[in-house]
Amino acid sequence: MPLLPRRFERIQGVLNRRMENLTVLLEHVDKPHNLSAILRSCDAVGVLDAHVVSLPGRARTFNDTAKGSQKWVSLHPQEGTPTALTRLRDQGFRIFGTHLGVNALDYRQCDFTGPTAFVLGAEKWGLAEATANGVDQALFIPMIGMVQSLNVSVAAAILLFEALRQRQAAGLLPTQxxxxxxxRYRRLLVEWAYPQVAAWCRREGRPYPALTAEGEIAEELPRTLRLRC
Structure with missing residues (x-):
């Protein structure tokens, strides 16, 4: 069945608003509910990539909380937090870690309009000491209740939507x-619109096909493959 024009418009509209320069690094956030909820928030604000460092032997799984968002946000497994921090920093990210230290700032005092990576740890024990010491800026979310911590997925959502708010106020949100x-945009558009065609191209070691402005595949493909599109 061919891709409906309104479906292609929806896919392209979402991709047009994605941001490579806003991301999260999750340290040992392995509970399916929390991981799923964070990816859902990433999708909601336009994050394209997320990164995760898992505990040894822990499989990354999702539950219904994700609402399928794991299909639209690329989750990159990292071998360890120090390596992940180095890679993000080499890519130009400023790294903010949720940590109650003496130098921590209220998150509302921080500037998230540039390339920004939020590092969050499992809510039970937070960031590892080495990780907390390795961020560019520690931050915290002020609370006035008896409990002085938030669920990690809630904290991630607060920070991501603050970054979105700041960028919108500064006129920095992508639209096209x-x-x-x-x-990467061209590659993702094919993968999102025609995942089976993209998988076939990778197996065959051939380039992705070009798409027309209406989202149609602009070249002949095997009939059996077209029938599955």
């Missing part, structure tokens, strides 16, 4: 795909 590198 400028938040994603052009070649």
């Amino acid at each position: 795909g400028e938040g994603v590198a052009p070649e």
